[in-house]
Structure formats: structure tokens, C-alpha cells
Amino acid sequence: xxxxxxxxxxxxxxxxxxxxxxxxxxxxxxxxxxxxxxxxxxxxxxxxxxxxxxxxxxxxxxxxxxxxxxxxxxxxxxxxxxxxxxxxxxxxxxxxxxxxxxxxxxxxxxxxxxxxxxxxxxxxxxxxxxxxxxxxxxxxx
Amino acid sequence: xxxxxxxxxxxxxxxxxxxxxxxxxxxxxxxxxxxxxxxxxxxxxxxxxxxxxxxxxxxxxxxxxxxxxxxxxxxxxxxxxxxxxxxxxxxxxxxxxxxxxxxxxxxxxxxxxxxxxxxxxxxxxxxxxxxxxxxxxxxxxxxxxxxxxxxxxxxxxxxxxxxxxxxxxxxxxxxxxxxxxxxxxxxxxxxxxxxxxxxxxxxxxxxxxxxxxxxxxxxxxxxxxxxxxxxxxxxxxxxxxxxxxxxxxxxxxxxxxxxxxxxxxxxxxxxxxxxxxxxxxxxxxxxxxxxxxxxxxxxxxxxxxxxxxxxxxxxxxxxxxxxxxxxxxxxxxxxxxxxxxxxxxxxxxxxxxxxxxxx
Numbered sequence: 001x002x003x004x005x006x007x008x009x010x011x012x013x014x015x016x017x018x019x020x021x022x023x024x025x026x027x028x029x030x031x032x033x034x035x036x037x038x039x040x041x042x043x044x045x046x047x048x049x050x051x052x053x054x055x056x057x058x059x060x061x062x063x064x065x066x067x068x069x070x071x072x073x074x075x076x077x078x079x080x081x082x083x084x085x086x087x088x089x090x091x092x093x094x095x096x097x098x099x100x101x102x103x104x105x106x107x108x109x110x111x112x113x114x115x116x117x118x119x120x121x122x123x124x125x126x127x128x129x130x131x132x133x134x135x136x137x138x139x140x141x
Numbered sequence: 142x143x144x145x146x147x148x149x150x151x152x153x154x155x156x157x158x159x160x161x162x163x164x165x166x167x168x169x170x171x172x173x174x175x176x177x178x179x180x181x182x183x184x185x186x187x188x189x190x191x192x193x194x195x196x197x198x199x200x201x202x203x204x205x206x207x208x209x210x211x212x213x214x215x216x217x218x219x220x221x222x223x224x225x226x227x228x229x230x231x232x233x234x235x236x237x238x239x240x241x242x243x244x245x246x247x248x249x250x251x252x253x254x255x256x257x258x259x260x261x262x263x264x265x266x267x268x269x270x271x272x273x274x275x276x277x278x279x280x281x282x283x284x285x286x287x288x289x290x291x292x293x294x295x296x297x298x299x300x301x302x303x304x305x306x307x308x309x310x311x312x313x314x315x316x317x318x319x320x321x322x323x324x325x326x327x328x329x330x331x332x333x334x335x336x337x338x339x340x341x342x343x344x345x346x347x348x349x350x351x352x353x354x355x356x357x358x359x360x361x362x363x364x365x366x367x368x369x370x371x372x373x374x375x376x377x378x379x380x381x382x383x384x385x386x387x388x389x390x391x392x393x394x395x396x397x398x399x400x401x402x403x404x405x406x407x408x409x410x411x412x413x414x415x416x417x418x419x420x421x422x423x424x425x426x427x428x429x430x431x432x433x434x435x436x437x438x439x440x441x442x443x444x445x446x447x448x449x450x451x452x453x454x455x456x457x458x459x460x461x462x463x464x465x466x467x468x469x470x471x472x473x474x475x476x477x478x479x480x481x482x483x484x485x486x487x488x489x490x491x492x493x494x495x496x497x498x499x500x
Contacts, residue, residue: 031314032313032314032316032317032318032324035318058411059410063319064320065409065410065412081412085443086295086296086299086443087296087299088292088295088296088413088417089292089412089413090413091412091413091415101413102412102413102416102417103292103413103417104427104430104431105431105499105500114435117431117435118430118431118434118435118442119435120435120436120442120443
């Protein structure tokens with residue numbers, strides 16, 4: 001290799017290295033830092049008797065919302081309140097007895113299955129158990 | 142007094158060479174023909190951008206970008222600060238009119254084939270300006286931290302998250318985490334007042350410079366007899382400023398009779414309100430996402446829709462390079478038809494959002 005070429009490669013490489021050395025901390029600064037969150041698997045969603053039949057309640061499950069529904073038959077069911085389409089928070093429609101995502105009109109039945117609209121998958125369902133006065137909702141294993 | 146003003150002018154002129162600029166403006170000619178009306182929308186966009194900058198700078202005095210105080214600071218601006226309601230309403234209304242003016246400017250340039258050689262870069266920079274201003278609208282929409290903007294951001298960022306391979310990284314970068322949160326407001330604020338204005342100055346600078354260098358395009362097929370020329374200064378600029386005054390009057394009327402709403406403060410654990418929809422200029426995509434089936438063959442409908450919009454946008458950007466007839470000063474009915482299809486698609490989907498909300 002000629003001396004001139006070596007100098008060109010050396011200086012060119014140094015320039016690229018310098019640019020990377022400047023860019024790396026900037027890009028690292030811009031990217032969000034990973035935050036570790038406590039994984040919550042079980043929560044008291046409501047008190048017994050708090051929900052009349054055909055009523056629902058949105059509760060906080062860790063960092064996301066969940067929905068507890070007391071069906072017209074008086075059965076308690078819980079799901080993730082995040083629509084499987086584009087993550088809007090769903091609501092329970094008592095007059096139709098279905099779960100609705102108001103963003104794109106996706107509809108689910110009381111088992112969390114898609115009835116109509118664009119959601120590609122059923123809602124994540126949770127276990128519901130009663131412990132004393134508390135309605136406990138837990139993630140399925 | 143007159144002499145004093147003349148002295149001041151000659152002092153400035155000898156340093157900034159203003160007379161050469163005025164001479165350039167006087168020498169510069171603008172074509173005039175039966176489609177000249179559409180030229181004025183470029184100037185209207187520029188005027189509205191200036192209003193955005195000025196009112197945005199004023200709003201910065203009182204706005205606080207955090208979950209706890211963003212909504213409260215907007216309420217404070219609207220109810221306590223003198224003329225706060227006016228400044229914020231002017232900012233919001235002119236932003237919406239600006240997007241509409243950009244769409245009009247884009248479609249009129251498209252149908253008049255103003256993108257043809259040598260103005261390909263003017264079209265491409267214009268396309269990037271449209272994207273930048275849509276991002277301005279999107280980032281500014283979240284800043285009041287109300288429930289509509291919260292869920293609109295959630296849906297839009299989740300759309301980005303559905304992209305294969307890099308989707309989750311993009312979503313996390315935009316949100317500053319996994320959820321729409323305080324970090325998201327900070328990022329959107331940073332984007333809205335620092336990054337996008339910087340990009341705008343660069344791209345808009347190139348766009349306007351190209352217009353100055355290349356002049357304005359005349360439509361294909363208009364013979365020289367049908368096209369006359371008027372001086373840019375003062376003829377064209379005076380007509381331009383008449384348009385600005387009309388727009389300013391429209392903004393004033395809208396702000397007085399329809400001040401921009403503050404909305405309910407966002408609650409991440411509240412159900413999504415019924416009838417939710419994004420800003421009008423995103424509703425054609427919103428309705429597409431509503432009506433597209435969950436699965437088409439083995440692909441998820443929403444991913445297919447996103448790819449459709451991305452490929453469509455890319456095609457739209459490259460139109461000057463694809464339309465060979467227009468480049469040779471020949472009529473190109475195929476591209477005119479494509480333009481009408483795109484235009485009608487946007488209009489029909491937008492109208493459906495408002496006319497058939499339960500679709």
C-alpha cells in the first residue's frame with residue numbers, strides 16, 4: 001500500500017470513528033431507558049356487591065386497565081381492557097350485553113371472543129375468585 | 142422626517158443590499174392564466190406557518206409539558222391568561238387550515254402537473270413538508286393531554302408497533318416507554334417545538350429556493366397566447382397578501398365563534414369515550430382501519446392497510462419520476478385518473494367518518 005493511500009484510509013477511518021463517537025451518545029440519549037416494572041399477577045378488582053348484574057368496572061391491573069363484568073346472569077368475568085386491535089380501552093355495553101371497543105367498533109362477547117369488527121384476536125381473560133369481601137382477579141398461568 | 146427615513150434606508154441598504162433584492166422581486170415574473178388562482182395556496186401555507194410559529198412561541202410562555210400540569214396549563218391559558226383563548230384558538234384553527242391548504246396546494250400541483258421536470262425536487266420537498274406538518278398536527282394533538290388526544294396517540298403509536306421487525310422499537314422510541322405517559326408528552330413536545338421546526342426550516346428553505354430558481358410551472362397544453370406574465374412585486378405579492386387577509390379574517394371569525402375546546406383530562410384507566418376519532422386529516426386512514434377485515438388471507442388487515450398507505454405514499458412521492466408523459470410536456474390521463482381516485486378515496490373516507498360513525 002502506498003503511503004498516501006494509507007494516510008487517506010487512516011484519516012478517513014478516523015473521521016468515521018469520530019462521527020460514530022459523537023453519534024453514539026446522542027442516539028443512546030434519545031432512546032428510552034428500560035424501566036423494570038413490578039409484575040402484578042393478582043389484584044383486588046372490586047368489593048363483593050359493588051357491581052349489580054349487567055354492570056362493569058374498569059380496574060387498574062399493574063400498568064394496564066382490566067375490566068370486571070357482572071353478567072346479566074350474575075356471573076363475574078374479567079378481561080384485559082385493552083382491545084386486541086389497536087389498544088383502545090374497551091367498554092361493556094349493558095343494552096347489548098357485549099363488549100365494545102369505541103375506537104374502531106370492534107365487538108366481543110362475554111367470553112372475550114370477537115363478534116364483529118377488526119380485532120384480530122379475543123380479549124385476554126383473567127381468573128376471578130372471591131375471597132371474603134374481595135373480588136380477586138388474577139392472570140391465567 | 143422623509144429625509145431621516147431615507148437616510149435609515151440607505152444605511153441599511155448599503156449593508157444588506159436591499160435594493161438588489163427589490164430589483165430581483167421586480168424583475169421576477171409570475172405566469173398568469175386561467176389556473177393562476179391555485180398558485181396562491183403556496184403563499185397561504187407559508188403565511189399560516191408564520192402564524193403557527195408566532196402563536197406557538199407565545200403559548201410556550203404558559204404551557205407545561207407534563208402529565209400533572211399539561212391539561213391544567215391549557216385550562217389556565219384558556220380561562221385566566223388575557224387573550225389566551227385567542228392565542229390557542231388561532232394556533233389550533235390555523236394549524237387545521239394549514240393542513241387543508243397543504244392538501245389543496247398538493248392536489249392542485251398534481252392536477253396541473255407542476256411536478257414535471259425540472260421541478261421534481263420541488264414536488265418531493267413538498268411531499269416531505271406534508272409529512273412534517275402531519276407530524277406537527279399529530280404531536281401537537283397530544284400536548285393538551287385530553288382523553289381524545291390520549292386515545293388517538295395510543296391507536297397511532299400502536300399502528301406503528303404492528304410493523305414487522307422494527308415496529309416495537311419504533312413504538313418504544315415514540316412513546317419513550319411502553320405506554321402513553323409523561324415520557325410521551327416530553328417527546329412529543331420536543332418533536333413539536335424543536336425537531337420539526339428545524340426540519341421545516343431546512344425543507345421549506347429548499348422548497349422556496351427551488352420555486353425562486355425555477356419559477357412557477359405553467360400547465361401543459363396552455364399555448365403562449367393564453368399565458369401572460371405579471372411582476373412578482375408588487376402585482377403578485379399584493380394579490381397574495383389579499384388572500385392572507387381573507388384567511389386571517391376567517392381564522393378570527395372561527396376563533397371568536399368556535400374557540401378551541403380543552404376537553405376532558407386524559408385518564409389512562411378510563412374507558413375510551415364513545416364516538417372517538419382522530420383529527421379530520423387522519424380520518425380517511427381511521428375509517429380504512431375500521432372497515433378492513435381482521436384478516437385478509439393470512440395477513441392481519443391492519444398491517445396490510447399500513448403497508449398500503451406506505452406504498453401509496455411512496456408512489457405519490459415518486460410521481461414526477463414515473464410520469465414520463467408529463468416530463469415530455471404531453472398530457473398524462475393515467476396519472477390524472479390516479480390523482481382523482483386518491484382524491485375521491487380521501488374525500489369519501491373522510492365523509493364516511495362523520496356521516497356513518499357506527500360503520
